[in-house]
Amino acid sequence: MHSDPKGSPNFGPGPSAQSAGSGPISSGGSDEAADLARARKALLTGGTKNRRLDAPALRHALVDLHEFWLTTKGVELGIKPDCGFAIVAVGGLGRRELLPYSDLDLILLHDDMDPAVVAQVADRLWYPLWDAHIKLDHSVRTLPQALQVAAADITAALGMLEARHIAGDVELTNLLISGVRRQWRVDIRSRFDELITQTRTRWERSGEIAHRAEPDLKSGRGGLRDVQLLNALSIAQLTDGMPGLGPNSPGGGLALAHRRILDVRTELHRVAGRARDQLQAQDADEIGAALRIGDRFDLARLLSESARTISYSVDVGIRTASNSLPRRGLSRLRRPPVRRPLDEGVVEHAGEVVLARDARPKKDPGLIMRVAAAAAVNGMPISASTLGRLADNAPELREPWPKNAVNDLLVVLGSGSRAVPVIEAMDRTGLWGRLLPEWGAIRDLPPRDAVHTWTVDRHLVETAAYASGFTTRVARPDLLMLGALIHDIGKGRGGDHSVVGAELATQIGNRLGLWPSDVAVLTAMVRYHLLLPETATRRDLDDPATVQRVVDALGGDGILLELLHALAEADSLATGPGVWGDWKSSLIGELVRRCRLLMAGEELPIPDPLEPAQLAVAEDGGVHVALGPADSAHTYVVTVVAPDTPGMLSRAAGVLALQSLRVHSASLGSHAGSAVNTFVVTPRFGAPPQAVLLRQELIRASAGELDLLELLDAKDEEARSGQWEDPIAAGNDSAVPVQYAQAPPRVIWFDSPGEGQAILELRTEDRVGLLCRLAAALEHSGADIRWAKVATLGSSVVDAFCLDFGEADTRAARERVEAAVLAVVPVPPPEKKPD
Structure with missing residues (x-):
């Protein structure tokens, strides 16, 4: 040549062209x-x-x-x-x-x-x-x-x-x-939307590697194509190429996850004798042995861990790239994103939850849960840098946990499907395992039967998300969500997971600082979470011994029974399609009905007694406001004593809400012509206002100088305007407006011993100024509030009001009051119509 x-x-001469x-x-x-x-x-x-x-x-x-x-x-x-x-x-x-x-x-x-x-x-x-x-x-x-x-x-x-x-x-x-x-x-800039649309289409077609029995290692979510996507975003100078997780994270970081999936696909080719991307069940044991991983379950766990590490990194990479896109034309003149306060030490910036400039992670153990709660409530992702900073600097929560940290955990769990990406991000960065050390044994643990859709840890989070929609069915929504989160925590350790899990539940309940009676209920939920479905589907419900066996196992506890009933449905729905249906629902419902017949009736809500100091102030008359520290950090007790006139409860609650004080519980009574209202509150940001300012605002509201409901509506609209939509999940419902609830509100009536009185118990989800709105609705509907007992459990509210109707205590009057109450509480989002 x-x-x-x-x-x-x-x-020279060669083959034809x-x-x-x-x-x-x-x-x-x-x-x-x-x-x-x-x-x-x-x-x-x-x-x-x-x-x-x-x-x-x-x-x-x-x-x-x-x-x-x-x-x-x-x-x-x-x-x-x-x-x-x-x-x-x-x-x-x-x-x-x-x-x-x-x-x-x-x-x-x-x-x-x-x-x-x-x-x-x-x-x-x-x-x-x-x-x-x-x-x-x-x-x-x-x-x-x-x-x-x-x-x-x-x-x-x-x-x-x-x-x-x-x-x-x-x-x-x-x-x-x-x-x-x-x-x-x-x-x-012009190709980014097409790139993300193509990626989402691929994910929808191939599914998630972490939760597929026969995953597509190349095109599935968390697979090799996603690593190539990150490389492409890095070449475009929109990310750093390895966003999200480093080698010290629980999964070993992105590089290790990539290499592991590449190794599995290499062995898949060698075992199959041809090009193949989908790992089939019959090849899993041989591939696991060749890679010295173990059997097919060990291989599935490694794949889940690696794919979820890649998935998290891709989420971070796409968000970072979306915020880094070069701006052209008039968009260059737009002001940069502002930092919007969300909670103490927590702000929103460019669609992500980040730490405030003055936040001190090393000195604030509760900051982790406040960040998580803010992300879940607002439907926003947590910034990767914030998660990394918390993982490196935040100290361990002392045991028992502060009440605010437990409340923030309940807020996360009560946010439904919005909790899933928050917990997933925390788990991938090691923060979730720090809060719940027992989580490590079930992280990425594959199910042992095909009916399960998710890994064990994801199943628990999905169960909690479903349970958040049932909080108004039960008297203790906080225990329902905690029980849903840990009901299978005993798996992966050998032995009966219900028995092992019950011991761990006691350990977790004590760490959270629950009352001993609540720890006992939580332990029993984990121990007997299979009791209702197994009894209803395998035993004769017409046999009295069957029902007696369940009642004896639960100790005749009606609250535990209703908690297990809701948990059974949430557990089934989170297991997989077809596990929960009319047949199973009717059997368990009939079993629960028969058990209730053998148990005592429900106890009436009762008011908390007034303290001697409060009685003395009430007898003096006038308007008094006192503020002092409660039994946990960042929590305060506000006592308001004022003439017992119509609308006083609504005005007091409205003033607290406008001053950004969240009401966790309240006890409302009266004495000597004065209303005595005690609120346990937490400031949303910084220190609480002084008592003298609260008193001045209360006097202004009483004089009609403040339109509390109008101001609260504006505050509510401001909160809704901060909702965020994921650029890679356009069309999903991850960002739910705050006036929507996971569970439908529920009103329960009890006949009070007092003549012409009735007790209304409301179970719903919280919103800005809810207590003010409820009190105003009750007062405008003609019902006189004799006393009230308010409890906010995470994002759930259980409020009891003793209403005095006098001679007008009729069914029509109660229906009018109930309609007024339901008009101001959050409601479930409207069902989406099919295309």
Whole structure:
């Protein structure tokens, strides 16, 4: 072979020219093909000297083999520096991740050479590969043609971003690589939406690797394509390439997760004897043994851990990229995002929850849960830098937990589906396991039966999300959500998980600082969470002994019975489709009904007694406001004593809400013509206002100078305006407006011993100024509030009001009051109509 004056190869007689991309035909390179085929077979069957190569070594050997063959063949064909030709690798060979049976992705790049010469070079390069039975994805292009393809086809562009020079004119390859990358950076603003839409479509088609019995390791969410997506965003200079998790995180970081999934896919090819992306159940044990992982369950756990690490990193990368997109035109004139306060030490910035500038994680143990609660309530993701800072600096919560931290945990659990990404992010960064050390045994633990959709840890979070929709069915929504979160915490440790879990539940309840009686109920929920479904579906409900057995096991506790009833439904719904249905629902409902017949009736709510000091102040008359610390940090007790006039409760509650004081509990009574109202509150930001300011505002409200309801509506609208929608999840319902509730409100009436009196118990979800609105609604409907007992449990509210109707205590009067109450509480979002 000789070169012409332009440096182009000059070939002698050879195979007939074929256009690039044509099928294989016979060529003169049979010996070359045989040598290449034998070398590949030796690597796949035994490696060198009959030693089986492990997955990383096999990939490296395959890359070296094909590079050596291509460079040798290139020299033979005259593809040398300054010849106007270059062999460029993309795909697995370009990334140095060549798998046993993956396609060989090659571009024959040329500098506008003579078509006849190009065809002859291509023929003599492609045919030996085809004769060796190597799947070849090839193209022959000039530099402008390649750039044009990359500009028009986003899939081709993603491939060329990973291009690597193999042989020939390196300057030509460098022009391609630099041109494609420059073009990608310049056009990313206009192509970003298409890239994310394509990614979401792929996820919908292939599912999540972490929760699939037979996952797609390449295209599934958390798979190899997602790592390539992160690389593309890094090349566009929108992310740092390895966002989210470092090597010290529970999953070992993004790099380790990527390598593990790549190793599994390598062994999948070797076991299947062909290219395959989907891991089938019958191959899992062999692959697990080859990688020295264990059986198929051990392999599934490793895949779940790795895929969830990648998924979290992709979420962070896409959010970071979305916020980093270059702005053009009038958008450049837009003011940068402002920092909106959400809670003490917590703000929102650019659609993410971040720490305030004056936050001190090292000195604020409750900051972790406040950040989580703010994220869940507002439907926003937590910034990766914030999670990293908390993981590095936040101290351990003391035991028992402060009440505010427990309340924030309940707020997270009560947010329904919005809690899932918050807990997932905390778990991937090690914060969730720090709060619940028992979580490590079930993290990424695969289910043992096919009916389960999720891993055990995700199942618990999903159960809590479903349980948040049932909080108004039970008297203790806080225990329902905690029980849902830990009901399977005993799995993965051997033995009966209900028995093991009950012991852990006692440990967790004590750590949270629950009352001993509440710890006992939580323990019993975990111990007997299977009692109702197993009894209802396996035993004769007409046998009195069946019902007596359940009542005896529960100790005749009606509250425990209703908690287990709600938990059984939430557990079934979170297990998988078809597990909960009319048949199971009716059986469990009938069992619960029969159990209630054997148990005592419900106890009436009763008011808290007034303290002697409060009685003395009430007898003095006038308006008095006192504020002092409560029994936990950042919590205060506000006592308001004022003349017992209509609307006093509403005005007092409204003033507290306008001063950004959240009411956790309240006891409302009267004495000597004065209303005595005691509130346990927490400031949303900083220190509470002084008592004298609260008194002044209360006097102004009583004089009609403040329209409390109008001001609260404005405050509510301000909270709703901060809702955020995930750019990668457009069309989902992750950002739910705050006036919507997870569970429908419920009103329960009790007949009071007092003449003409009735007790209304309201179970609903909280909102800004709810107590003020409720009191105003009750007063406007003609009911006189004799006493009240208010409890806020996370995001759930259980309020009891003793109403004096006098002689007007009729069914119509109660219906009028109930309608007025339901008009001001959060309601479930409207059902979406099918397209």
